[in-house]
Amino acid sequence: MRHESDARRENPKLKALVVEASQALARLDSVRLEALALSSQALNRDVASLDGLGRRELALQARDAAGDMAVFARVLEAARANVKVMNRLRELKTVRLEYSERQARSGMGAGSPTTGPGRWGESAEAGHGDH
Secondary structure (H helix, E strand, O other): OOOHHHHHHHOOOHHHHHHHHHHHHHOOOHHHHHHHHHHHHHHHHHHOOOOHHHHHHHHHHHHHOHHHHHHHHHHHHHHHHHHHHHHHHHHHHHHHHHHHHHHHHHOOOOEEOOOEEOOOOOOHHHHHOOO
C-alpha cells in the first residue's frame, strides 16, 4: 500500500504540469509540449495502480489545479483558433499563387478583374484617349 508521500513523489504535481503546459503552449514550445503529453499519459496509466490514498491525493491535486486547467483550456482553444486562421491564410495564399502562375503561363499581364489584362508594352494611359 502506498502512502501519501509516495504518491506525491511518484506523480508530478498536477498543477505544475498544467501550468507548464500552458506556458509551453503560449511559447509554442513543441518539444516541451510533447514531453508534457508523455508525462500526462504516464500519469493517466499510473492512476489505475493507485490505492485509495493515492487517488485521494490526486483528486486533491486536481481540485487545486482546476483554475490552471481552465486557463490551459482557454489557451488551447486560442491555439486551435490560431491554427485554423493560419491554415485558412495558407489556403488563400496557395489559391493566389496558383492563380498568378496560371496568369504567367497564359501570357496575361497584370490587370484588374474588370478591365482585364493590358497588352504587352501598352501604357495604362493608352486606353483613355488622352493622346
